[in-house]
Amino acid sequence: MTRDVPVTLLRAGAALLITYGFLVTGFLASHGSNPQPIAGLREWVNRPLGLGEDFGPLGLMVLLLCTGYAAGGFVRTYLPVGVATLLAAGAVLIGLDISTVPPDKSVTLANVAGNLTFASHLVADKTLLVPLAWVVGCQLVACLVAFDRRGWFAPAAVLVAVGELCVLAANGVDLDHLARPLLFLPLVLLGHVVRRLHDRALPAWAGLLLGTGCLVALAAVDRTFPDLRKWWYPVAATYAVLVFLVALLVSGRTAASVAGRTVTRWLADRVEWLLVLSGVVGFAVLNALRLHIPVPVGMIVALVAVGLAADACHRLTRRRSGT
Amino acid sequence: MRYLHGLDVLRVLASVAVVYTHTRDWFATGGQTWRLDHALTATVLAPFRLDAYLVPIAITTFFLISGLVVTFAAQRESPGRFLARRFTRVLPALWVVLAIVWVVARTGTPIGVTGPVDGATLLTNLTLTNFFFSGNPGLDLVTWTLVVQVCFYLFVAATIPLLRRWPWLPAAISVALVSVLLSVVRTESPVALHTLRVAVTLLPILFIGQLIALVRLRRLHPLAGLAYGAAHWLLLVRGDLTSDFTPPVPGYPQTVVCIALLTIACCRMSGRWVAAGWLSAAANRTYAVFLVHVPVLYVTPPLLSTTAGTTLAFFVAMVGTAVAADLLYRFVEMPAVRWWRTWENRGQNTAERAPDDLAGRVEATR
Secondary structure (H helix, E strand, O other): OHHHHHHHHHHHHHHHHHHHHHHHHHHHHOOOOOOOOHHHHHHHHHHHHHHHHHHHHHHHHHHHHHHOOOOOHHHHHHEEEEEEEEHHHHHHHHOOOOOOOOOOOOOOOHHHHHHOOOOOHHOOOOEEEOOOOHHHHHHHHHHHHOOOOOOHHHHHHHHHHHHHHHHHHOOOOOOHHHHHHHHHHHHHHHHHHHHHHHOOOHHHHHHHHHHHOOOOOOOHHHHHHHHHHOOHHHHHHHHHHHHHHHHHHOOOOOHHHHHOOOOHHHHHHHHHHHHHHHHHHHHHHHHHHOOOHHHHHHHHHHHHHHHHHHHHHHHHHHHHHHO | OOOOOOHHHHHHHHHHHHHHHHHHHHHHHOOOOOOOHHHHHHHHHOOOOOOHHHHHHHHHHHHHHHHHHHHHHOOOOOHHHHHHHHHHHHHHHHHHHHHHHHHHHHHHOOOOOOOOOOOOHHHHHHHOOOHOOOOOOOOOHHHHHHHHHHHHHHHHHHHHEEEEOOOOHHHHHHHHHHHHHHOOOOOOOOOHHHHHHHHHHHHHHHHHHHHHHHOOOOOOOOHHHHHHHHHHHHHHHHHOOOOOOOOOOOOHHHHHHHHHHHHHHHOOOOOOOOOOOOHHHHHHHHHHHHHHHHHHHHHHHHOOOHHHHHEEEEEHHHHHHHHHHHHHHHHHHHHHHHHHHHHHOOOOHHHHHHOOOOOOOOOOOO
C-alpha cells in the first residue's frame, strides 16, 4: 500500500468538504438562505458533531494535514493564489460580484500586489480579493518546513513563533486578522511531524513532544482570540487529526480502489484550485445567475464552472511547471 | 486474531476519565474543588470542549470496546457458552461489591445510597432490576451501564448463527430494531421505560463497536461497515434529539465519532510500551475499578481530617480504589472465570477443551 493512497483519499474528501462549505452553503448563508436538505444536514450532522461553517474548516484542516505530510513544490503551491488573485482583480474591474473581504471591493495596484504577496493577509483591514488565500500561505509554510533536514527544528521554531504571537495578542496587540491562520498552522506542522515519524526520521519521543506542542498551540490560539471560540475549531481539528491517522494506518484494498478512481484523483489533484476559485468563479456565476434562474440550477452551473476553471488552471500550470 | 494491546490503552484512559469525573462531581457536590481540576479544565478540557464530555467519553469507550471484543468472542462460541462466559465475568464481581455496599449502608455509613436499605433493595440490585422499579435505590450507581451491556449480550447471543453465516444481517436487524424501539419507547415514565429508553439510545454505540470488529475480521466490507456505522450514529442522534432526558449529558454523538476513530487507530498500535505488563494489568482491572470507585470515594475521604485538603483526599481515594479493585480482580473476578472454564472443560480431553484464550483476556471487557 503506497502512502499516496490515504493522501489522495483525504485530499479528495477535503475538496468535497471545502466546495460544499465555502461555495454551496457559503453562498446561501451570505444571502440568508437556509433551505432543506442543508438545514436538515446541519440539524442532524453538523450540530451533533459540533462542526460549524458546514464542514468547510474541517476540509481545510484535513487538507493542511495532508500538505504537512506530503508538501509539494514552492512554485506549484503558490500558483493557485497568484492566478486566483489576478482573476479576482479582473473580475472586480469588469464589475462581477465575487466573494471578497470586505464585500465592498476596491482594486488598486497596491491592493493586488498586497494580495499576491500575502501582505494584505498579514496587515489588518486590507481588502482580501481571495479570502481563503491564507490557507495556501499555510501550505507554503509546510514547503519551508520540509526543507529542514533535522525534522524537529523548523516545526519547533514555527510553534515558538505561534506562541509569541499569542502572547502579543494576549497583551493587547491587534492580531485578530491572523487568528485563523495561526490556529490552522499547527495542523501543517502536525502533518509534517507524522511524516517524519513515518519515515523514522524523528525519534518517537520527539514526535510525541512536537505533536503535543501542535495541539497545545492550537488550544492556545483558540483561547487567545475570543472571536474564534464560537466556532469550536479544536473540535474540528480533533476530527481532522483522527481521520488523518486512521487513513494513514488502516488504508487497505478498498481505500486503494477508491483512491484509484478517476473522480477521486481529479478532486485530489485540484483541491487547491477549487479552494481559491470557489469565491471567484463560483460566486461570480451564482451572483450573475441569481435573479434569472432558480438557485439550485445556478448552483449546479456554478459548480460546473468552478470545476472547469480548476481543471483548466491545473492542466495549464502543470504543464508550465513541468510536473 | 492477535491480542489488541492498543485497546488496553483506551480502556485505562476511559477508566481514568470516569474516576476523575466522579471524583470531580463528588467534590463539587460538597462545594469543593481542587487545583488539579482547575488547571486541567483551563488548559485541555475547556478548549477541546471536553469539560462536560468526560462521562460520555468514558462510557462510549467502554461500550465501543465491549462491542468490538464481544464480537470477536461471538465468532467462536455457541450462544449458550457466549452468555455463560459473559455473565461469569460480570456478575460475581458485581454481586460481591453490591453485597459489601449493602452491608456498609446497613450500618448507617454514608456510601451514596439514598433510600431504604432492605432485602428487596439488595435483591433488585443484584438482578439489576432496581432500574426498572421505582423505590429501589441503587447501591452502586454506575451499574446502569450493565443494563445496556446485558441487552447487547442477549442480542448477540440470539444472532450468533446469523453473525457467522451472514454477518451483514445482524447489523441490518440491529439498525431496524433500534429504529423501531426509538419510535415505540417515547415516554420516559415510569422508570422502566426510562431505563429501556436509555438502553435503546446507547445500544448503537455497542453496535458500532461490533461493526468495527466485523470489518477488522474481514467479515464485512469496509464501505458496508461505514454505511451501517453511519446509520447507527444517526440513530444515536435521533435518540438524543427526540428525548429531553436521555442521554442525560450532551456530547455522545461527538464522542462516539472521536472514540470510534481512535479505537480503529488503536487496533493498529503495537510496540513495547503498548504491550507493557503494567498496562495490561491495569486494563484487566478496569471493570473492578469501575465497580468500586464510587463506594470507595464515599467512604475514604471522610476518614481524613477536614484540614487535610482536597488533593490529599483525592490521592487517598485513588489509592483506596486501586487496592479495592486489585483485591476484587484477584479474589473474585479471575477465580470465577477460571472456575467456569474448568467447569466447561470437565470430562474432556486436552484436545477438546475450550481455548483458554489467555485466561479470557480477549473478552476481558466483558
